Amino acid sequence: MAVLNGTLSCFKQMDDIQFNHWTSLLEKRTGMYLPIERRSFLETSLGLRMKEIGIEDFSTYYQHLHSEKNGKREWLTLVDRLTVHETRFFRHQPSLDFLEKEILPRLFKSELNRKKIQIWSAGCSTGEEAYTLSMVVNQFLQKFQRQCYLAVTGMDISIPALVTARKGVYDQYKVRHVPEKYLEHYFIKQDNNRYQIIEQLKKRVCFVPFNIIDMKKTLLEPMDIIFCQNVLIYFNRERRKQIINQLVQRLKPGGFLVLGAGESLNNPHPELEKIKFPNSLAFFKKN
Ligand SMILES: C[S@@+](CC[C@H](N)C(=O)[O-])C[C@H]1O[C@@H](n2cnc3c(N)ncnc32)[C@H](O)[C@@H]1O
The missing domain is CATH 1.10.155.10 (Chemotaxis receptor methyltransferase CheR, N-terminal domain)
Known part of the structure; x- marks a missing residue:
């Protein structure tokens, strides 16, 4: 023993x-x-x-x-x-503040008549991150009355995690970090104390299997925003560098990459420019 x-x-x-x-x-x-x-x-x-x-x-x-x-x-x-699937809704508020206060205004400033926003949650686990991003962006679009198509793609190597994500049903404990206004607006409480993501939001989000070290097989259009939080920590330095290179290739010029706040990059990619925002780690892809 x-x-x-x-x-x-x-x-x-x-x-x-x-x-x-x-x-x-x-x-x-x-x-x-x-x-x-x-x-x-x-x-x-x-x-x-x-x-x-x-x-x-x-x-x-x-x-x-x-x-x-x-x-x-x-x-x-x-x-x-x-694999470690630990995740939660609204997990890292500073990154979400960054999304709302910096990324989205900048994207709309650079393209006044923007018709589409594409977001990728890389290493999305059971879906909480992807749904959180879609709620925050949707809230922004409503607030500023923007007619813009939102598409969020959550991707992960774990098939069971993706099955849970696709269902979009979470128990009371899992939604404990969802602010009240979002809970009321984007979830339907079921009889068994479970919370179902509303259909209008669910159809904006899709979940796809992928291996982050083998992104060549992912047929995705370049993204406006990529969130890749709490994933790089599981890889060694060389792999992280390869992953960042691949993520940069999948980002549109003028797009944003948001990592976990503690996931420092030793040698930032030459096409990336670090953006200062409190308690967050985010980069802009140079045009
Ligand atoms: C700790 S969770 C992070 C979830 C979410 N991004 C967050 O911050 O809350 C890490 C996720 O990365 C996924 N993962 C690990 N290795 C991966 C790989 N090679 N390709 C894709 N996903 C991977 C795991 O399955 C897990 O769901």
Whole structure:
């Protein structure tokens, strides 16, 4: 038995060679970086899944993931188990203030007769970020009586997270950070104390599977705004740089990239210009 955070784990420990095999596989396919300190996390997560499907050792499970028959499907389940989906509505208010007070006025100033705003929530988890962005933008459009088509695309590697996102139904605890005026305007309370996103908002938001380290396969038009918050922290420095390069390519000139406030970029991309706004980390793509 292994000791895990002070408790006894009934899962097997992996040796160094196995650990290297598993972390290389994960890095190659998802970009996820697991340092040696996260070994017990990996052992426990794999162990739990192996128990569910009746596999007893790491090597057999490794082979199972590579099998023609069920390997692909099992991989999707495992990725969901290993990724962190923590998220919430209105998670980072300074970034939303930035969106409302800087980005949107600037976009409309640069194109007075703007007819469309396209936003990407990269690493959207169960949808809260994408819906939050659509609520904030919609509120802005209504306030300034702008006739403008809004399209928000949420993307994530986890299929179960996307299934939840597409439903657009959240329990009371999940909506606890939604300001009252938004809750009243954009949700319908159901009998079972769950909250359904209203249809008018839902049809502005779509959810698509994607792997952020393999964006070449995503057929998206360039975006006006990309939010990519609390995602880069799971990648090593080289991967982060590659991801930023790809995100910049998917941004329109004059568009905005908003990262998590603590996700500093060591060498900002040459096409990006940092914009100062309190407690946020955002960039403008030079024209
Ligand atoms: C902590 S959540 C952040 C959710 C949201 N952006 C927020 O800030 O609240 C990180 C998300 O990144 C996703 N993710 C991790 N690796 C990914 C990859 N290679 N491609 C796409 N999404 C990935 C995870 O599935 C997870 O839903």
